[in-house]
Amino acid sequence: xxxxxxxxxxKGLQAGDYSSQELTESYLGRIKQHQALNSFITVTEHQxxxxxxxxxxxxxxxDAPFLTGVPIAHKDIFCTQxxxxxxxxxxxDNFIAPYNATVVEKLNDAGVVSLGKLNMxxxxxxxxxxxxxxxxxxxxxxxNTVPGGSSGGSAAAVAARLIPGATGTDTGGSIRQxxxxxxxxxxKPTYGRVSRFGMIAYASSLDQGGPxxxxxxxxxxxxxxxxxxxxxxxxxxxxxxxxxxxxxxxxLVGLKIGxxxxxxxxxxxxxxxxxxxxxxxxxxxxxAEIVEVSMPxxxxxxxxxxxxxxxxxxxNLSRMDGVRYGYRCENPADLNDLYIRSRxxxxxxxxxxxxxxxxxxxxxxxxxxxxxxxxxxxxxxxDDFNKALEQVDVIMGPVSPAPAFGIGxxxxxxxxxxxxxxxxxAINLAGLPAMSIPAGFIDNKPVGLQIIGNYFDEAKLLNVAxxxxxxxxxxxxxxxGFE
Amino acid sequence: MSLTVDDVNKIAYLARLGIDTQxxxxxxxxxxxxxxxxxxxxxxxxxxxxxxAHPLDxxxxxxxxxxxxxxxxxxxxxxxxxxxAGLYLVPKxxx
Numbered sequence: 107x108x109x110x111x112x113x114x115x116x117k118g119l120q121a122g123d124y125s126s127q128e129l130t131e132s133y134l135g136r137i138k139q140h141q142a143l144n145s146f147i148t149v150t151e152h153q154x155x156x157x158x159x160x161x162x163x164x165x166x167x168x169d170a171p172f173l174t175g176v177p178i179a180h181k182d183i184f185c186t187q188x189x190x191x192x193x194x195x196x197x198x199d200n201f202i203a204p205y206n207a208t209v210v211e212k213l214n215d216a217g218v219v220s221l222g223k224l225n226m227x228x229x230x231x232x233x234x235x236x237x238x239x240x241x242x243x244x245x246x247x248x249x250n251t252v253p254g255g256s257s258g259g260s261a262a263a264v265a266a267r268l269i270p271g272a273t274g275t276d277t278g279g280s281i282r283q284x285x286x287x288x289x290x291x292x293x294k295p296t297y298g299r300v301s302r303f304g305m306i307a308y309a310s311s312l313d314q315g316g317p318x319x320x321x322x323x324x325x326x327x328x329x330x331x332x333x334x335x336x337x338x339x340x341x342x343x344x345x346x347x348x349x350x351x352x353x354x355x356x357x358l359v360g361l362k363i364g365x366x367x368x369x370x371x372x373x374x375x376x377x378x379x380x381x382x383x384x385x386x387x388x389x390x391x392x393x394a395e396i397v398e399v400s401m402p403x404x405x406x407x408x409x410x411x412x413x414x415x416x417x418x419x420x421x422n423l424s425r426m427d428g429v430r431y432g433y434r435c436e437n438p439a440d441l442n443d444l445y446i447r448s449r450x451x452x453x454x455x456x457x458x459x460x461x462x463x464x465x466x467x468x469x470x471x472x473x474x475x476x477x478x479x480x481x482x483x484x485x486x487x488x489d490d491f492n493k494a495l496e497q498v499d500v501i502m503g504p505v506s507p508a509p510a511f512g513i514g515x516x517x518x519x520x521x522x523x524x525x526x527x528x529x530x531x532a533i534n535l536a537g538l539p540a541m542s543i544p545a546g547f548i549d550n551k552p553v554g555l556q557i558i559g560n561y562f563d564e565a566k567l568l569n570v571a572x573x574x575x576x577x578x579x580x581x582x583x584x585x586x587g588f589e
Numbered sequence: 590m591s592l593t594v595d596d597v598n599k600i601a602y603l604a605r606l607g608i609d610t611q612x613x614x615x616x617x618x619x620x621x622x623x624x625x626x627x628x629x630x631x632x633x634x635x636x637x638x639x640x641x642a643h644p645l646d647x648x649x650x651x652x653x654x655x656x657x658x659x660x661x662x663x664x665x666x667x668x669x670x671x672x673x674a675g676l677y678l679v680p681k682x683x684x
Binding site: 113137200201204205206261296297298300302311337340341343344403405406408409410413414420425427428430431432434438439440441442443444445446449450451453455458459461462463465466467469476478480481482483484485488519521525535536537561 | 592597600602603604605606607608609612616619620622623624626627628629630631632633637638639640641642643644645649650652661664665667668669670671673674677679680681682
């Protein structure tokens with residue numbers, strides 16, 4: 107049962123082939139059995155069983171929404187009412203969210219049953235899940251390697267078939283890179299497509315929630331439920347949500363695929379380059395045309411990101427002050443001591459690094475040189491993409507320069523870790539939608555193919571991804587020990 | 590670009606962020622490295638380029654000036670470290 111997709115499970119539930127309670131219990135059993143992965147921070151067993159019974163009643167009554175009774179889990183960055191929402195941090199280890207994120211609310215309305223909260227890098231700052239207060243997550247494909255990050259728990263749990271789908275968030279690659287490293291499908295929507303309300307903010311002008319699933323079809327089903335205008339999010343875009351399943355089967359004959367030459371330079375592992383080329387050949391067979399495009403400012407994406415994201419995080423995380431919620435130090439001498447020690451004792455090293463960089467970049471005398479300069483670069487990068495997307499329908503390339511690396515291998519050198527996000531970060535700066543889909547293996551470690559589209563063109567991305575999944579079987583591979 | 594231990598202490602104070610004394614040197618090294626990376630931005634001329642704050646250049650939405658929030662004081666204060674009579678408690682600020 108656990109190898110079934112969301113589309114198959116939803117159909118089976120509607121047809122009465124099995125109950126939501128049976129499904130929920132079966133997945134809860136797998137979560138327990140594979141605790142060593144450390145993909146969950148909280149398992150909400152009792153609430154899940156109760157919700158599954160409710161779903162079964164709705165199914166029996168007929169007219170239940172399409173995802174009714176389908177088990178999923180949320181990245182622990184989404185506020186879930188009455189359930190611990192830690193954001194992977196000691197700071198929020200005692201935080202029971204008083205309300206639901208809009209994404210959680212919308213998925214509940216669509217009928218899903220949440221099994222719990224998934225592990226992640228602390229406040230979504232990391233590319234390996236190693237900055238989590240709750241410890242690193244194992245990649246199901248090789249337990250001594252990282253699952254990627256920051257949505258590492260989401261990716262590992264879907265890859266290990268502990269859940270058929272999960273929510274994730276992507277600020278600089280945090281859905282796409284773990285999806286690639288764990289061999290699943292991940293979609294970062296256009297900035298503003300999915301509400302950020304109740305999604306704990308890291309870098310507000312870049313953060314975007316999205317689905318992480320086995321297949322593109324499942325991503326379409328989850329996005330359908332998650333997307334839409336939300337008056338509670340001031341940057342949400344008021345625009346109609348199309349039916350994401352309608353165009354999944356469109357032909358790709360004549361599709362123009364842009365390959366940025368800067369994506370295939372010396373930084374790219376040669377085996378990764380070969381794997382991506384093989385995937386592109388598959389698209390040629392389906393009738394797509396290849397066009398070379400150029401992103402002259404791509405190399406500036408990481409420098410600009412490491413000003414903008416830390417600057418925004420230093421402002422966003424100032425709300426964690428030990429006064430209204432979260433961790434508070436013992437016996438503060440005065441108000442300053444309360445702030446300094448609560449924050450000092452509860453934030454991890456990577457979060458502190460980014461708060462410090464952001465505080466420096468926003469301090470008097472440096473604001474123009476760093477933050478405004480970075481925002482100007484951001485426009486140059488965005489212009490590069492817009493120009494390319496005038497010539498082509500989608501842009502393709504790798505997600506990460508190499509497959510999953512070893513746990514502990516890069517923790518001593520933060521900058522080396524940052525540089526590995528070169529292919530994903532630029533897309534967040536531009537605010538474009540992008541996907542990662544499974545496209546092969548290097549030494550039994552999954553490879554992700556990145557597909558980047560125009561603003562609000564998620565349906566096209568899903569169509570392009572789905573067609574590839576009709577002629578390849580990479581997305582159906584299950585890691586050894588989890589079959 | 591190189592930051593000293595003193596610089597780190599100053600920035601940490603601005604951020605109200607406690608840093609262990611034995612760690613300041615390693616933060617100084619990491620931060621200097623990050624700033625070196627960031628300095629690559631200066632290789633490009635950006636005169637006459639408008640800074641980009643929102644990916645879709647969307648302006649902040651306006652709404653009618655009506656109270657839309659419900660009173661959540663009790664549920665919000667239920668998770669606070671220290672409250673009394675509906676107020677959040679902090680150490681004495683004024684003598």
